Amino acid sequence: MAIRTIAPGPRMSQAVIHNGTVYLAGQVAEDASADTAGQTRQILERIDALLEEAGTDRSRLLSATIWLSDMGGFKEMNRVWDAWVASGHTPARACVEARLARSDLRVEIMVVAALPES
Amino acid sequence: MAIRTIAPGPRMSQAVIHNGTVYLAGQVAEDASADTAGQTRQILERIDALLEEAGTDRSRLLSATIWLSDMGGFKEMNRVWDAWVASGHTPARACVEARLARSDLRVEIMVVAALPES
Amino acid sequence: MAIRTIAPGPRMSQAVIHNGTVYLAGQVAEDASADTAGQTRQILERIDALLEEAGTDRSRLLSATIWLSDMGGFKEMNRVWDAWVASGHTPARACVEARLARSDLRVEIMVVAALPES
Numbered sequence: 560m561a562i563r564t565i566a567p568g569p570r571m572s573q574a575v576i577h578n579g580t581v582y583l584a585g586q587v588a589e590d591a592s593a594d595t596a597g598q599t600r601q602i603l604e605r606i607d608a609l610l611e612e613a614g615t616d617r618s619r620l621l622s623a624t625i626w627l628s629d630m631g632g633f634k635e636m637n638r639v640w641d642a643w644v645a646s647g648h649t650p651a652r653a654c655v656e657a658r659l660a661r662s663d664l665r666v667e668i669m670v671v672a673a674l675p676e677s
Numbered sequence: 678m679a680i681r682t683i684a685p686g687p688r689m690s691q692a693v694i695h696n697g698t699v700y701l702a703g704q705v706a707e708d709a710s711a712d713t714a715g716q717t718r719q720i721l722e723r724i725d726a727l728l729e730e731a732g733t734d735r736s737r738l739l740s741a742t743i744w745l746s747d748m749g750g751f752k753e754m755n756r757v758w759d760a761w762v763a764s765g766h767t768p769a770r771a772c773v774e775a776r777l778a779r780s781d782l783r784v785e786i787m788v789v790a791a792l793p794e795s
Numbered sequence: 796m797a798i799r800t801i802a803p804g805p806r807m808s809q810a811v812i813h814n815g816t817v818y819l820a821g822q823v824a825e826d827a828s829a830d831t832a833g834q835t836r837q838i839l840e841r842i843d844a845l846l847e848e849a850g851t852d853r854s855r856l857l858s859a860t861i862w863l864s865d866m867g868g869f870k871e872m873n874r875v876w877d878a879w880v881a882s883g884h885t886p887a888r889a890c891v892e893a894r895l896a897r898s899d900l901r902v903e904i905m906v907v908a909a910l911p912e913s
Contacts, residue, residue, distance in 0.1 A: 585889025653703025658892035771821025
């Protein structure tokens with residue numbers, strides 16, 4: 560039941576692992592000049608990288624919360640999301656609209672995943 | 678530590694079970710012409726059904742996140758919620774306002790629950 | 796895999812413990828006349844007290860969701876947050892804007908923590 564952190568900063572860690580479960584920080588795009596699809600792609604790449612560092616992958620997602628700064632981007636985000644998730648292993652999910660920390664951010668995604676069976 | 682999914686779709690699963698914990702997708706009303714109370718009732722019925730399919734019930738809820746499209750519906754939602762939860766076994770909960778995926782949706786609820794002790 | 800609740804009310808429990816994981820309810824300020832920094836301080840004191848009652852502390856936080864009624868309070872909230880978290884043991888975190896249950900509430904924070912190794 561030890562806790563392992565990935566990229567622990569002074570404000571948050573990018574991931575925290577406990578009891579076989581991986582909690583990722585809400586991810587946003589590094590290049591926020593991209594449109595909703597582009598920001599979503601950047602976010603999912605970051606999630607892939609963090610899951611790999613934690614020792615797992617997108618086929619073991621448990622749940623996801625998605626915030627869109629404008630629900631008008633729902634279809635655009637979903638096109639990228641639907642192509643990314645592992646068929647038959649999709650997480651529980653909620654998606655709502657919310658203003659994000661910076662006005663140029665269009666998407667933020669926070670996921671919980673499982674470590675592989677050991 | 679295997680993962681079990683319930684109703685896994687191309688975008689999300691309705692529930693994902695791992696390590697004794699059940700993660701449900703954010704549930705919304707099927708008939709969105711209903712008012713806030715009616716939508717809440719539909720949602721809680723869906724949650725009951727999904728928890729049953731997962732092998733647990735509302736007396737084992739751990740946490741709940743509730744989004745209302747208009748915080749003006751807070752009392753109306755709570756009347757239905759308070760009558761539904763299992764006395765003495767209420768979950769941790771947060772409720773905030775957020776625009777939802779469709780403009781006719783007034784409520785979305787995402788819960789985490791525990792499987793029974795085995 | 797038993798469930799333990801802390802301060803179970805008719806609507807929610809202030810904390811629910813299961814399988815070594817502690818789920819806290821979204822905490823808000825008791826004195827909502829305070830500014831964003833003051834409300835954040837009150838909230839973090841409540842979280843400290845609940846974590847202690849659960850048998851753990853802020854150095855074992857796993858994740859946190861923060862809602863601000865106005866993203867303009869982001870820096871003010873973060874100043875208090877950054878001083879509070881345990882260095883090297885910061886949780887995964889997301890922070891978005893949302894209208895809260897009462898118009899005088901400026902911050903709500905919901906955390907998940909781990910019990911100590913036994």
